[in-house]
Amino acid sequence: xxxxxxxxxxxxxxxxxxxxxxxxxxxxxxxxxxxxxxxxxxxxxxxxxxxxxxxxxxxxxxxxxxxxxxxxxxxxxxxxxxxxxxxxxxxxxxxxxxxxxxxxxxxxxxxxxxxxxxxxxxxxxxxxxxxxxxxxxxxxxxxxxxxxxxxxxxxxxxxxxxxxxxxxxxxxxxxxxxxxxxxxxxxxxxxxxxxxxxxxxxxxxxxxxxxxxxxxxxxxxxxxxxxxxxxxxxxxxxxxxxxxxxxxxxxxxxxxxxxxxxxxxxxxxxxxxxxxxxxxxxxxxxxxxxxxxxxxxxxxxxxxxx
Ligand SMILES: [Zn+2]
Numbered sequence: 001x002x003x004x005x006x007x008x009x010x011x012x013x014x015x016x017x018x019x020x021x022x023x024x025x026x027x028x029x030x031x032x033x034x035x036x037x038x039x040x041x042x043x044x045x046x047x048x049x050x051x052x053x054x055x056x057x058x059x060x061x062x063x064x065x066x067x068x069x070x071x072x073x074x075x076x077x078x079x080x081x082x083x084x085x086x087x088x089x090x091x092x093x094x095x096x097x098x099x100x101x102x103x104x105x106x107x108x109x110x111x112x113x114x115x116x117x118x119x120x121x122x123x124x125x126x127x128x129x130x131x132x133x134x135x136x137x138x139x140x141x142x143x144x145x146x147x148x149x150x151x152x153x154x155x156x157x158x159x160x161x162x163x164x165x166x167x168x169x170x171x172x173x174x175x176x177x178x179x180x181x182x183x184x185x186x187x188x189x190x191x192x193x194x195x196x197x198x199x200x201x202x203x204x205x206x207x208x209x210x211x212x213x214x215x216x217x218x219x220x221x222x223x224x225x226x227x228x229x230x231x232x233x234x235x236x237x238x239x240x241x242x243x244x245x246x247x248x249x250x251x252x253x254x255x256x257x258x259x260x261x262x263x264x265x266x267x268x269x270x271x272x273x274x275x276x277x278x279x280x281x282x283x284x285x286x287x288x289x290x291x292x293x294x295x296x297x298x299x300x301x302x303x304x305x306x
Pocket of ligand 1: 206207208234274275
């Protein structure tokens with residue numbers, strides 16, 4: 001019975017939401033390298049970190065999603081790779097100290113292994129450089145996210161594991177007839193097992209097409225491996241308006257929270273948001289999780305007194 005109660009009361013750890021759109025809201029121009037702000041505009045990056053800690057996050061990420069040497073080279077910043085990641089880590093760690101943990105964000109390189117644009121050895125060294133710099137900046141863990149190619153994701157996880165820190169491996173679904181594949185056709189089961197074999201300490205999914213579409217992905221990854229599950233859905237289905245290159249999301253903080261709560265019921269261990277979410281979305285999610293917990297404990301009381 002005690003076991004049943006503890007299962008009922010278990011809540012997912014609250015994660016943060018989007019960073020890129022928050023930096024844009026603070027003046028980052030479209031087309032400018034967001035990670036460069038770790039060096040040139042650290043106060044604004046710190047502001048985003050602070051707003052997520054203030055929203056109640058227990059784990060926040062770093063402004064380093066595109067902080068690998070290959071993507072930074074597009075801005076002529078390849079030589080600043082280590083510094084950008086160290087500073088990104090340090091900014092989040094300074095804000096989070098005593099309130100939250102910090103996981104270093106690592107995204108894809110944009111190079112396609114299968115097309116021979118990069119070798120596995122090169123990829124491993126690119127991810128090792130980034131994750132070592134994040135580790136030296138003080139992060140508590142690494143999250144490899146928004147991955148479509150299981151081979152790139154596995155190499156990133158292996159590189160991140162060399163830091164000795166806990167590593168989360170996440171892929172993005174929403175493609176294929178039933179929306180349960182990554183852009184490269186990977187299923188939730190293949191992703192979970194592949195990431196686990198590469199050494200991930202937790203597996204999951206971020207981005208995609210909104211919380212409702214991620215419930216079955218969460219359940220399937222959970223069934224495939226015995227690891228903790230990490231879920232960061234977008235604020236609904238991304239939509240393009242006019243000729244703008246930016247995506248627009250229709251969810252409100254309240255509608256997002258109501259839908260994302262289904263992922264808590266599906267058993268995710270970590271829960272936050274991705275594109276289109278903000279500190280307001282995360283606050284609203286926290287309120288929803290508290291209401292859920294109160295509902296459970298009231299239901300528990302009435303059943304014990306009956
Ligand atoms: Zn996203």
